[in-house]
Amino acid sequence: MDQATATTSKTAILLMHCPDQKGIISHITLFIHENQGNIIYLDQYVDRVEKRFYMRVEFEIDQFNIPEEKIYDYFETLLAKKYTMTFNLYFNDRKPKMALFVTKMSHCLYDILSRTDSGELKVEIPMIISNHLHLKKVADKFNIPFYHFEMNKENKVEQEKAQLELMKKHNINFVVLARYMQIISSDFIESYPNKIINIHHSFLPAFVGAKPYHAAHERGVKIIGATSHYVTTDLDAGPIIEQDVAKVSHKDTVKELIRKGKDLEKIVLSRAIYQHVNRKLMAYKNKTIIFD
Template structure:
């Protein structure tokens, strides 16, 4: 049966769980998984509910599902405005349309494409965009459209216009920067709030900016890390989604850090993408709530 996810955030107050779950129950919804979080410091409430229109709905037509979900939306609207809720309702039957940006390093791209092809990532990869040509064959192998948009100091403005038009025409809902080594303009970023995921090859906030593995080597750290985060206009400073680290030693030179880091980058980026696609992430301030 159809499954939907309701994501809520609002000022905390008494009875929120009771009222939301009561409304769902009243509509005949079956809660498959519910999770809440309260930030007592800021007085905020967050909730994620995975539910299906009806538990005995295996035989029910998708039209009936549509009706139940539509009815729920109608009745939820007034509750939401009364309680000052920001909310999203997603249906798992809808696969978000995704664009992947990359440069010449293909390890994150290859990993995402393999995971997608084996069913781990519930989305439709509509396009791969790159300022290099290395990804072209891989895109072809997985049957995904590839667009080569070179970026040079002189073509930068045009290139971004071209990218934007492309994303708009393809109705892209999520942009993944899979080691895309170009900085996007504020304007571009503003069009996709909490909808551009980047992987940075350090344990942020350590080693912001370029060449973090070199910086890590110079500082003599004993662990290296990688971070996936939503892109905001501040460089490497958006809400962190996931981080992981690996142990290194004095024996490891910069190329070793780069090689070990590739495994971390793949892991933290693919987790972030999956959680986003499963509607597990809520941003607030410069942080994320990641419901498990």
């Protein structure tokens, strides 16, 4: 609940980036003001090395001159083309639809569902997808449809295809892998570019791949971490969204690292989802820009 959600008005949220040029802020704010929009949030950032300009603007549109469904077009025609912008427009009264992938561990799943249930996370969850049945009982508690897709080497291609069809049918906007212990294929990933959020149970880029807590214990690190990131076709190498860490000591066994790490994982994943859902987050090349 930031400044944006403090309003009870209907708002539009603009996320954009483009080559840095003079006059962009002026031009965009003028466009909003002239059309009777009321800006309630504006933050911008310029990457001086890449010479790229990023902005997030949220504005009330109750009195806006341009009808809601045409704002995108008008903005594209009048502004985006001139500045070669990449942009997106969202509305605060539309909850994005999320597909939630899990396997056997419940901590991230519970954390996400309890936040949704309390209203903190404004998202719809039309489906929980899993390659095992273990967490069906959790989905049932929250009355969320649970789909079981058993996965093995032979059926992977067709199962993923079936998952994608199901997601398409329900107009899924983005995907969360909440400790989903499967590598997903390039085809799947490319269907949701920068729209699949994963939680990796290490401080990336340390301990890429399987069993990071075992590797951390073996290496004798004094701090463990967790990393949420957008999934790309390069394993554990997509744009990082959030990271957090916890101190450990020589006393911590692998089991103890796993236990302590769970708290990091669920918080770091839920924060990433929050930023994504509240449109505070842009990915460009292999990095994220976060407006918070």
